[in-house]
Amino acid sequence: MFTGDAWFAKAVFSRAASFALTTFTRDAGFDEASFLGPADFFKATFSSVVWFGGASFAGNAKFETACFEVAPRLGPLACGGTINLNSAVFRAPVMVEIAARTITCLRTRWESTASLHLRHAELDLVDAVFEHPVKVAGRPSPFPSLDEPLRRVGLLDQDPDVHLMSVSGVDAAHLALHDIDLSRCQFAGAVHLDQLRVDGWCTFAKTPTGTQWRWLPLRWWSVRRTLVEEHHWRVRTVRRTSWTHGWAAPPEDTTVLRAASLAALYRHLRKSLEDGKNEPGAADFYYGECEMRRHDRDDTPVVERVLLTVYWALSGYGLRAARALCWLLAAMAVTLVALVIWGLPTDAPKAQLNGRQSGPDITLTTTTPDPVNPQGPWGHRMTGERFEKSLRVVINSVVFRSSGQDLTTTGTYTEMASRLAEPVLLGLVALAVRNRVKR
Numbered sequence: 001m002f003t004g005d006a007w008f009a010k011a012v013f014s015r016a017a018s019f020a021l022t023t024f025t026r027d028a029g030f031d032e033a034s035f036l037g038p039a040d041f042f043k044a045t046f047s048s049v050v051w052f053g054g055a056s057f058a059g060n061a062k063f064e065t066a067c068f069e070v071a072p073r074l075g076p077l078a079c080g081g082t083i084n085l086n087s088a089v090f091r092a093p094v095m096v097e098i099a100a101r102t103i104t105c106l107r108t109r110w111e112s113t114a115s116l117h118l119r120h121a122e123l124d125l126v127d128a129v130f131e132h133p134v135k136v137a138g139r140p141s142p143f144p145s146l147d148e149p150l151r152r153v154g155l156l157d158q159d160p161d162v163h164l165m166s167v168s169g170v171d172a173a174h175l176a177l178h179d180i181d182l183s184r185c186q187f188a189g190a191v192h193l194d195q196l197r198v199d200g201w202c203t204f205a206k207t208p209t210g211t212q213w214r215w216l217p218l219r220w221w222s223v224r225r226t227l228v229e230e231h232h233w234r235v236r237t238v239r240r241t242s243w244t245h246g247w248a249a250p251p252e253d254t255t256v257l258r259a260a261s262l263a264a265l266y267r268h269l270r271k272s273l274e275d276g277k278n279e280p281g282a283a284d285f286y287y288g289e290c291e292m293r294r295h296d297r298d299d300t301p302v303v304e305r306v307l308l309t310v311y312w313a314l315s316g317y318g319l320r321a322a323r324a325l326c327w328l329l330a331a332m333a334v335t336l337v338a339l340v341i342w343g344l345p346t347d348a349p350k351a352q353l354n355g356r357q358s359g360p361d362i363t364l365t366t367t368t369p370d371p372v373n374p375q376g377p378w379g380h381r382m383t384g385e386r387f388e389k390s391l392r393v394v395i396n397s398v399v400f401r402s403s404g405q406d407l408t409t410t411g412t413y414t415e416m417a418s419r420l421a422e423p424v425l426l427g428l429v430a431l432a433v434r435n436r437v438k439r
Contacts, residue, residue, distance in 0.1 A: 001025065008033050009051075019044050030055050034152065041066050052077045056149035057100075063088050073097070076117075076143040080153030083121075090114060097139075099146055099155055110134050118162045119143070120155050123180075127169035137200075138162035138179035172196040184228050184248075188257055193268035198276055204284075205231055208246020221246075222320065225284040227265060230292070232256050237295075260299045263292035283319055283435060290317040314428055321432035328425040332394050335418040339390035340382060343411025398422045 001023045009031040017035055020042040028046055032054040039061045050071045060081040066088045068074065075097035082102040093112045099119040109129040116136045123136065138161060142150070150156040163181045168189035176197035183205040187193060204225040232250035250256060257265075266289035273282040293300050294308040311317055315324035393407070397418040407415060 002028070005029070013037065013039070016040070023047065024050065027051075032149075034149075035059070035061065038062070043067075045069070046071055050074070054145045054149060056152050057081065057083075058153055060084065067091070068094065076146055078143075078146050078149035078153050078155060080155060097143060099143060099150060101155070101158075119160045120158050120162075122163045122165055124165045125167050125170055128167075130171065130174040133174045133176065135176045135178060136162075136164070136180060137177075138181075140179065177202055186228060187265055187269065188229055188261065193265065194271040194275075196269070196272045198272060198278065198281075204281070205248065222316075224287055225281055226288055227262070227269070229257050229262055229265065230288060233259065233262060258298065259292045259296035263289050263296060266292060287317050287319055314425065315432050318428065318431045319435050321429060321436050324425060324428040324432045328398075328422065328429055331418065331422050331425055332398065335397065335414060335422070336387075336390050336394050338414045339393055339407070339411055340386050343393070343407050343414050344386050344389055345406060345408050345411075394418065394422075398426055 003025050005026045005028075006024055007029045009029050010033065011030070012034045014036050016037040016039075018040040020040045021044070022041070023045040025047045027048050028050045031051045033052075033056075035055070035057045036059075038059045039057050041061070041063045043065045044063070045067045047069045048071075050068065051073075052075050053073075055075075055077040057077070057079040058081075060083075061077075061079050062084045064084050064086045066085075068088070068090045070092045071090070071094055072092065073095045075095075077098055079098065079100035081100070082104060083098055083100045084104050085108050086104055086106040087108065088105075089109045089111065091111045094110075094114050096114065096116045097118075098116075098121065100121045102124075103118065103121045104124045105126075105128050106124060107127045107129070108125075109131070111131050113132045114130075114134045116134070117139045118136070119139045119142065125136075142160070147156070161181050162179070163183070164177065164185045166186040167175070168186055170190045171192055172190050173192040173195040176199065178200040180202050182198075182202055190196075205228045207221050207224050207226055209221055209223050228248060231248040232254060233256050234247045235244045235249045236256045238244055266285045270282050270285035270289060273279075273285060290308055290312065294305055294312060296305075300308075308317075314327050315321075393411075393415055397415055
């Protein structure tokens with residue numbers, strides 16, 4: 001126990017340094033201290049202010065179960081190994097500034113507001129407790145006082161981005177993320193994800209792009225934001241290993257979620273992104289939610305899965321404008337060909353007027369013969385005149401209007417089908433374009 005001020009400024013600890021179970025009742029200063037071996041502050045209690053500005057740890061630094069009573073700031077410090085803050089307690093508002101390879105905050109408790117500014121690190125927040133708002137941010141520029149410490153611990157030329165690995169078990173209602181790489185973050189097990197704040201440059205995992213040979217047999221993958229849990233799910237559920245190209249495989253000890261659980265994750269995070277005005281991310285997570293519902297054989301009824309499959313195939317859940325437009329053009333082309341070959345009669349029926357005079361009265365009857373089905377080879381029916389008439393019928397059908405063109409029985413049913421299907425496809429195109437522009 002240190003009953004007075006404890007000053008270790010610029011001290012060099014050439015071997016392992018242990019302050020385990022130590023209580024610092026007054027100020028403790030480790031400014032610009034160098035720990036060349038492991039540093040152990042296990043269950044240390046800092047009752048007053050503590051300074052680690054410019055400190056460097058060549059190995060691991062263990063603050064497990066440490067208690068920071070009133071410390072307003074921790075850092076900026078550099079660590080070439082792991083900063084272990086597991087089960088540590090911060091009782092007062094604090095700013096944490098750390099550059100390290102790994103930071104673990106398992107069951108760490110923040111009893112007041114906190115702001116974590118990090119660089120270079122892989123951060124783990126499993127079961128962390130946030131009683132007040134806590135912000136975790138990737139620092140865009142280096143800490144001014146850490147150039148030399150970063151060089152000593154080998155971090156100066158390393159990737160400066162912060163990678164959040166997991167928030168499992170966290171109540172995310174008070175958590176805000178800013179400029180964090182979330183491409184490997186596992187959200188399963190967290191609660192109140194719909195209240196999570198995701199701002200700035202936060203990146204999620206992406207789908208593999210390009211074509212893959214599947215049952216279609218060719219399938220094109222568009223780029224969209226995903227959760228790493230979907231990557232794990234697809235790797236574990238596909239029937240052929242060749243279909244897993246580009247998807248991240250889960251670690252062996254990872255439990256893969258069911259599709260219904262993934263749909264719930266996407267739904268909650270979509271709400272979070274919508275509240276943060278991140279429309280592109282929210283749209284991609286809506287796509288992911290629909291994908292998981294479509295694949296869910298346990299909780300999603302068969303009829304709903306069929307409808308979702310049709311919705312996906314026609315327009316990518318209202319988010320793929322090119323797909324919807326291709327279907328509309330294909331439907332119009334099929335209708336046009338059907339009308340040219342079978343739908344238009346050989347000649348337009350001409351009305352015939354028949355009359356009969358009985359005394360001073362004259363009775364007139366107008367009859368129109370039924371359209372005559374076209375005869376002869378199909379190639380002879382492909383004329384410019386028939387194409388122009390069929391095109392008018394098709395264009396009118398798209399906007400749900402009758403063309404008034406005389407048609408054969410086959411042509412009449414073809415027009416009826418197109419007047420039902422093509423306006424729906426046009427609506428899907430409009431919806432997809434709107435969502436695309438909105439993004």
